[in-house]
Amino acid sequence: MNLYSIINGYFRLDGGAMFGVVPKTIWSKIAPADENNLIRLAMRSLLIEDEGRLILIDTGIGDKQDQKLMRHYYLHGDDSTDKSLAAQGFSRNDVTDVYLTHLHLDHAGGAVKIIEGKYVPAFPNAKYWTNQAQWDWAMNPNAREKSSFLKENLLPLEEHSVLHFLDMDNPSQLPKSISTRISSGHTQSMMIPTLPYKHKTVVFVADLIPTAAHIPVPYVPAYDVNPLQTMTEKATFLSEAFENEYVLFFGHDADIECCTLRMTEKGIGVKETFPISAL
Structure with a gap:
């Protein structure tokens, strides 16, 4: 197995x-x-090369949204999905699976592109993975999340028959190295992938812990639909992660890619920070 960090933008x-x-x-x-x-955030994906498959965890916001919407997110920098893939020796055509932790536009917007005026899957040879509960939630959004679940990011996947629902009782859908835990404080049934790597356990923490600064349990974004549930889920996860020396991989931290944990007088905090390539 090989792991690569992919920056989709900031x-x-x-x-x-x-x-x-x-x-x-x-x-x-x-x-x-x-x-x-405003604070600076990354849109960082994890690329997993395992069992002859190339699996991309999340896709960033993409580049097809209208400029009025994009201005709200202050996109900046020269990093892109294509540049990051190329730096690792890959292209979009090589990706076999796209695993979407959840369907908010900053995680799933890059799943679809516009080519010759048509919405098409951005990774033409890939299966796209979500789960039934998150899909149903996105198709019937509440008022708080409606602006984050954009149909043009999602329906083309269904229309092109590349959308698949992950069955937690059927681990054969993905390489056996990848397991999934569910968190529903940020949004319903967000998927958090966990995998063994070089004698460590790496966890893509998605928006359960967007950045290293969000490790303290009460530090919960106002975007979360159920912040008290997030706090409970985060406290449980952090205790497990500390006890088992997990490596946390952050999707949104602009500066810190990975960290380990330590116990402090104020609770669990950051121990060491490093890129995934350092493992």
């Missing part, structure tokens, strides 16, 4: 929204904001 969101009830006087010390109160 964006900015309101720091207050990203840290919920935590006061700015506290969160700004670990996540500095600009003059508009």
Whole structure:
């Protein structure tokens, strides 16, 4: 097995929204904001090469949304999915599976492209994986998440017959090295992939813990549909991760790709930080 970090781009969101009830006087010390109160975030995917398959975890926001919408996200930088794949010796055509942790536009927007005026799968040879509960949730969105579940990111996958639902009782759908845990505080049935790698356990923590700054249990984004559930899920996961020395891989931290954990007088916190390539 080989693991690669893929940067789909960078964006900015309101720091207050990203840290919920935590006061700015506290969160700004670990996540500095600009003059508009915005903090810099990554859209980072994990690429897994295993059992003859190339599996991309999440896709970033993509480039097909209208400019009015894109302006809200302050996309910046020269990094892209294609450049990151090429740097590792791959192209979109090589990807066999796209595993979408959840269907919010900053994770699933890059799943679909516009070619000759038509919406088509952005990875032409790939199966796309979500789960039935998250799909149903996205197809009938609540008022808070409606702007994050965009039909043009999702329905073309169904229309092109590349959409598949992960069955937790059927591990043969993906390489046996990949297991999935479900978290529903951020959104219904978000999938969190876990895999053994070089005698470690690597966990793509998705939006359960968007950045290393979000490790403290109360640091929950205002975007979460059920923040109290997020806190419970996060506390359970962090205890397990600390006890078993997991490596956390962050999808949104602009500076920290991976970390291990340690116990401090204030609770579980960051021990060491490093790129996945350092393992």
